[in-house]
Amino acid sequence: MTYLHSIGEYFLMLKGVFGRMTKRSVLKDLIFKEINELIIGSLGIVCFLSFFIGAVVAIQTALNLNNPLIPKSLVAFAARQSVILEFSPTFISIIMAGKVGSFITSSIGSMRVTEQIDALEVMGINSKNYLIFPKIIAMLTYPFVIAISMFLGILGAYVAAVLGGFVKPDAFITGLQDDFVTFHLIYAFIKTFLFAFILATVPAYHGYYMKGGALEVGQASTTAFVWTSVVLIITNYATTQLLLS
């Protein structure tokens, strides 16, 4: 029953988010602020992780390709497929659930604890729209982060594979172009948009409806990370089943 109550409350929150809108000029500033905090602020860690995970995928694949009948270009093919289909959209989103999700939960949760949300409501402001809507809009730029992640993941794979002497540059480029299916990229970005919405709203729900004090803000952040990850994984499974199988 608790879960059903939470799910219902989540959708009621979404109804409120898209309800009465905040003044446009204020909203514009809030959206840019959120883009800066949620997206630009995450680029560093995303770039770092993407490059090195791409590199590790390439090395692992190369080390496991012992059969001389299998072309070395497969290293690039495997790196491309794993980076585009899963690593960048899903793995990075799990990382973002920890970084961005915790930030969203704790920032909204602290506002709840210190009566700042009550202050907004008393002023007649739709606090759900004021606090959560700009985050959702800011997260619409999340696919750009994933695009950068894909590029850097493949670049990392190229650097590791070529500089490590596992694959020749020409073979890597050939492997990268082999059997490229455009729909795989479309699939990756469709799920990235869904993940962006989840990353903005599930942590926001946990922050908005939290009760208690500073300790509970920490607990809410942890719970938000767990539930955001669970929802991301289920959504990943569902979209993969629907779009690829």
Added chain:
Amino acid sequence: MIEVKDLHKSFDGEEVLKGLNFVFERGKTNLIIGQSGSGKSVFLKNMLGIFTPEKGIIEYDGKPYSHFTDEERRELRKEIGMVFQGGALFDSMTVKENVMFPLKMFTKMKKSEMEERVDTVLDRVNLVGADDKMPSEISGGMQKRVSIARAIVNQPKYLFCDEPNSGLDPTTATVIDNLIQKITHEFDITTIIITHDMNSVLEIGEKIAFLKDGLLAWTGTKDEIFRTEDKTVTDFVYSSDLFKKVRDAQLKGY
């Protein structure tokens, strides 16, 4: 003026407000006092429209709140200033941005006009020079003053204060009390203050409502509270020796 008639509110079957009647007068500091759990905060939240009463009427200048349309309720909320117990300042904004916030949200004023108004209000609460500081960089007393400045910047008709001097030293608490009273008289607003602080009661209580177990147990002014023989009130107000001595001195005409 805010008039409350036969206000009832329950939570999980437990009646917290059991039929309150009171008139909060314009241009006066109206105080709500009572022990913890007596229903003060619930009373305030009903008046602010955060809770919906099960029964009873709350009239703002003669018009029942329940008859307001959604648009009228939003308009009414723009006329309400609220000073929260902890200040409730937006911690991602500077002092100036906090005070300017209601103007940005609800008016079409130019930036220069808003800045002028903010400067005037900050000057009124003796906070000149703190404009660019963040709430975390100023003291509790200053935070309360910023909160008051934010509450009055849009020239509200009603000012609600939830324990405005809790956690403050006696000197700062008196400054805050006097500031609220002066603003109330100066702008002719209906001010409602929830407080536990007996100094405030005796200092600025122009109209006092004493709540006990969800009912209005006593009503009067700060002068009348000295003379009352009502035991429930005297037990609460004069629970400390200091206030007993103050009362005795007052009654003896010292």
